Amino acid sequence: MTKGHSEAEAELKAFTADDDAAGARLDQWLAGRTAPELSRNRIKQLIEQGNVRLNGTRVTEPKRKVKSGDIIEIAMPEPEAPEPLAEDIPLSVLHEDEDVIVIDKPAGLVVHPGPGNPAGTLVNALIAHCGDSLSGIGGVRRPGIVHRLDRDTSGVMVVAKNDRAHQALSAQFADHGRTTEMERAYLALVWGTPDRMTGKIETFLGRSSRDRMKQAVVPEGRPDARHAVTHFRVIERFGDPSGAAPVASLVECRLETGRTHQIRVHMAHIGHPLIGDQDYGRSFATKAKVLPEPLRRSVEMFGRQALHAAHLAFNHPATGELMRFETPLPADMMELVAGFRRFHDRT
Template identity: 65%
Template sequence: MNDPFKQADALRKALVADDDAEGRMDAWLTAMLGTDLSRNRVKALIEQGAVSVNGIAVTEPKRKIRPGDQVEIVMPEPEDPEPQGEDIPLDVIYEDKDLIVIAKPPGLVVHPGAGNWTGTLVNALIHHCGDSLSGIGGVKRPGIVHRLDKDTSGVMVVAKNDIAHRHLADQFADHGRTGPLERAYQAVVWGRPRTLTGTIDAPLGRAGDRTKRTVKREDTDDAREAITHYEVLERFGERPDATALAALVECRLETGRTHQIRVHMAHIGHPLIGDQDYGAAFKTKANLLAEPAKSIVNGFHRQALHAFLLQFEHPTTGETMHFEAPMPDDMAAIVEALREMPAPEDRRS
C-alpha cells in the first residue's frame, strides 16, 4: 500500500473498519496505513487528537476498533525545527566580518536534517557567530555555500552576511571556470589507477537509494555533468607489474556533485578505502596488507577523503584567499602504515 501521507494533498486520510476489524486503535491504524509510520508515531498522533472515530476525537490509543467504524486521521503539517546555537568546538583557520573558514573534522554533519537536528556544524556556527548568520542562505543552512559529507574532513568557508553569501555561492556555482576557485582533495584508494594522471568525465544521477549517486548515461533525465581530475601522489605495496595495493590520490573538482569523488573513483575500479557505500566489495582486500596496515584499515569506518585545499576570491576585497588543512590523524595513520609496509615480494608468508 502506498503511503497516503507522502502526497502534499493527502494529509487527511479516511478509513472504514471492515467486518473483521478488531484490537487496539493504534495497532489497527498502523496495520491499515501500511506506511513507514511506526506504531509509536501513530500512538502519539492519537494522543494529540489527530484521529477521530465516527466524527468524535479519540485520544486513547488502546480504544478498541469495531467493525464499521469510520476513522479519520489528519497528519499535522511538517515543521522543521529552527537550529539553535550549540557550544561545539570549531577549528577556525581564518575569520573576518564577511566569512569564516574552518577545518571540518570527520563525523560532523554540516547542516540539520532528518536524524541530525542537533550537533551539526550549523549549530556550532550559530553559537560562534551569533546573530550575524541569521537568515543567510535559509533557516536550516545559514551561511552555508558548499558542503562536505559527514565523514569527509577538510576546509570549508561559510558566509557571514548576504553579500558574502551571494558572491561565494556564485563562485561555487561557476566551479572556478572564470575565477580563482579551487578545491582539492586527498583520497586513499584501493589499487592504483592505470594512468598516474587522468580525468573522469562521467555524468552522475540518483541511484536506487535516494542518498546515493551512480554514473548515468548522458541522455538519462537526472544525469548531471560531473568531471574529476586526479593525480596519483604515492603508491603503496607496489608490485613488479606496476600494480599496487593502494594509492594516495589528489582529486580536483571541475564540478561539485554529491559524492562525486567517491563515485568516480569507484567507477574506474579504485574505490576509497573505508567507503561503506561505494567500496564495500573491496573490504576483503585489507587481508592483502601487512600489519599494522591491515588492522588500521579494518578499523577505519569512513571514506578516506580529505578536502585539504580551498581557494576563492574574497567577496569584498577581491583578494585570492588560499587555505589548506592537514590530513586528520585517523587518515594520516593509514597513509603512514601503508608507507611502511614492505613490498609484496618481500613479505614472508
C-alpha cells in the same frame, strides 16, 4: 493524523507499487521512494501516526507487506522547522572576518541539521561561535552554507556570515572555477592505482536505481542525469614488496563540478574506490585480509571514507582578494598512509 494537522493541511504524496515491491515492508519500500527527503525512521513515524493510507485505508503498521499494484498515499504534515539552536561545539577556525569564516571540519561532524541529525551540527556550532556577527541569511540570523562536505569527509569549508557574502560565494561555487579563481582539491586514499598518473573522469551522475540514498553513473539522457568531471593525480603508490601491483594509492582529486558524492562515485567507477567507503567500496573490503598486521587491522577499523578536503581557494566576497587555505591530512588518515608506507618499504 499527526496532532495539530488535518489531511486538508497536509501535502499528499501518492505512489503505485510495481512488481518489484511484492513482499517488501511498507516502511522500507516507501523510504526507497522518498529518499533523501524522508528517512526510514521518519517514514515509520508517519505510518505509526496514521499519515499513510494503503488502497484508501489508513495503516499504522510499518511492517505491513506491499503488493504489486497497491496505491500508497502519504499525508505530509506541514514541516516543523524550528531555527537551529546555538551549541558550544569546538571548531578549528582557519580564518574569520565580518563576511566569512573558514574552518577545518573534522570527520563525523554533519554540516546542517536534518532528519536524524536535528542538533550537534556545524550550523549549530557556528551559531554559537559567530553570535551577533551573523547578520542573517534570507532575513534569519544563521550561517550561509554554500558548499558541503559529507559527514565523514574532513577538511576546509568556507561559510558566509551575511547575505552579500552568501550570494557572492554561491555564484563562485556554481561557476566551479570556470571564470573565477576558485579551486577545490581533495586527498583520497584508494584501493589499487589508476593506470595513469593523471587523468579526467567525465560521466553523468544520478540517483542509483538499486539504492536511492546513493549516486551512480547513469546515461546522459536520464532526467536526473547531471554532468560530473573530476581531475585526478596520483601522488603516491603503495606497492607490495613482492613486486605485485600497488595495493593502494594516495590521489589528489580536483573538482570541475560539485555533485553529491562525486569523488567517491568516480573513483569507484574507474575501479579504485576509497578505502573505508561503505557505500561505494564495500566489495573491496576483503582486500584488507591480504595485508599484514597491524596494517590489516588499521584498514578494517578505519571508520569512514578516506577523503579529506585539503585545499580551497576563492575570491573574498567583499574585497575580491584571492584567499587560499590548506590543511594537512587528519591524524586518522596520516596513520593509515604511514601504515601503507611501512608495508611498501618492508624488506
